[in-house]
Amino acid sequence: MSEELGLTRRQALAAAAAICGVGALAAAGAAPAQAAGRLKVRLSAYPSLKKVGGVANVGALSGRQVAVVRTGKKTYVALDRTCPHAGAIVSASSGGWSCPAHGSRFDLDGDRVSGPTPSGLRKLRARVKRGVLTITG
Ligand code: FES
Numbered sequence: 001m002s003e004e005l006g007l008t009r010r011q012a013l014a015a016a017a018a019i020c021g022v023g024a025l026a027a028a029g030a031a032p033a034q035a036a037g038r039l040k041v042r043l044s045a046y047p048s049l050k051k052v053g054g055v056a057n058v059g060a061l062s063g064r065q066v067a068v069v070r071t072g073k074k075t076y077v078a079l080d081r082t083c084p085h086a087g088a089i090v091s092a093s094s095g096g097w098s099c100p101a102h103g104s105r106f107d108l109d110g111d112r113v114s115g116p117t118p119s120g121l122r123k124l125r126a127r128v129k130r131g132v133l134t135i136t137g
Helices: 009-020 022-028
Strands: 033-035 038-042 055-061 064-070 076-080 091-093 096-098 105-107 112-114 123-129 132-136
Antiparallel strands (some): 064 076, 091 096, 123 132
């Protein structure tokens, strides 16, 4: 393919990375990286996670919006932001989460507080190692 376009292999790979934005994001180290059902989040890229109770929306995993909550000095919870009632995306509000569609409320850990939702937000597996939170579905 690259020979047909008159590009070297290196030029073709650089162009492909630029189109995907992969090279720039990986080099910056700030954007979460997603691979094979796994989302890697560099915690230092999210100032809101420096304090306990801080919240950050960190991107998508398998098409689902993911948020991280710092629950302790070294503990975090990763949540699927999809409301279990009818699938709207919840937002952080007043020390918890609220659903814009029908008003369900969840505490900061994603547990149900009120509204028509049958359950809390789905919690994802999250593991911290060397400042990187690895989230899996
Ligand atoms: S979709 Fe969230 S309360 Fe209905």
